[in-house]
Amino acid sequence: MVVIDPAAFARRQVRAQLTPLGCVVLELSGSEPEPVIRRQLQRARVVLAEPAPWGRDAGRWLAVLKAMNPGATLVVCTALTTRAAVVAYRQAGAADVVAKPWQPARLQAAVRRALAARGPAGGLDPRAGRGAATSPGGESPGRACLEAGPVQGETGGTEEPCGQA
Template sequence: MGKRVLVSDDAAFMRMMIKDILTKNGYEVVGEAANGKEAVSLYSELKPDLVLMDITMPEMDGIQALKKIRESNPDASIIMCSAMGQQAMVIEAIQSGAKDFIVKPFQADRVLESIQKVLG
C-alpha cells in the first residue's frame, strides 16, 4: 500500500501540483488543507504517514501547525515547503521538528527524494 500523505498549502494550484507528483509515484493523498488550522484537524482525523506543509498560510502558519501536530504526535513526519529567501523560517521549522524542507518552486524529483529520505 502506498504511503498516505496530507498536503497543506493555501494555494490550490500548489496542492494540485503536489498531489499530481505524489499520485503518479504511488502515494495516496488522503487530505488537503488550505491553512494551518485545517492541517492540524485533518492530521488528527486522518493520521497520515506524512505531511507536506507550506510555511506561509492564513489563520495559522505552517510553523504553528507543525508545533501543534508534534504536540499531539512527537513522531509526526512533516516536510515544510517554502519560497526562496525564507531561511530563518526554514531553520525555525527544522528546530521545531520538521524532518526536511523543500524550496519552491520545486522539481518533482526533489519532492520525491525528500519524501523517500523522511519515510525511508
C-alpha cells in the first residue's frame, strides 16, 4: 500500500492505524520525481492519496496516479470534501473518500474494502495480455513467495510478509 500525503504526521498516522490490519505502508510526500512515484505505485494494491495540495488540478493529478496502476484501488483521504471535490475525485477513479480528520475505524473500513476489491496480493494484472504476474520481480507470485519468504521493507522498516505490498 502506498500513502501519498505531503504531511509526514498524516503518513505516520495512516501507517500506525493500518498496521493492525497487517498492511505494509510505503510513505511518499508526492514531491518525489515521477519515475519514483510510478515505480512505487506499480507495486501497490491500494493507494491512499491527499489531493488538496494540487488544488484545482487535484482531479487530474489523481487520474495520473490511477493511470500509473489502473489495477490499484485509489482511496482519497482529504479535508477538502465539498460535493464538487468528491465528484472530481470519483471521476478520477477514487473508490472511496475519507474525510480528514478521520476516525481510525473509518480509515480501516475503507482500506478493507479496497483490499477486498483488489483481490489477493500478486494477482494477475488485467493490463497484461498474457497474464503476467504483478509481483515486484515479474515472476509468478507463488514462486516469489516460496523463494523469497519475508523481505526487508522498502523503507528499511520491519520485515513484511511476501505479497503484502
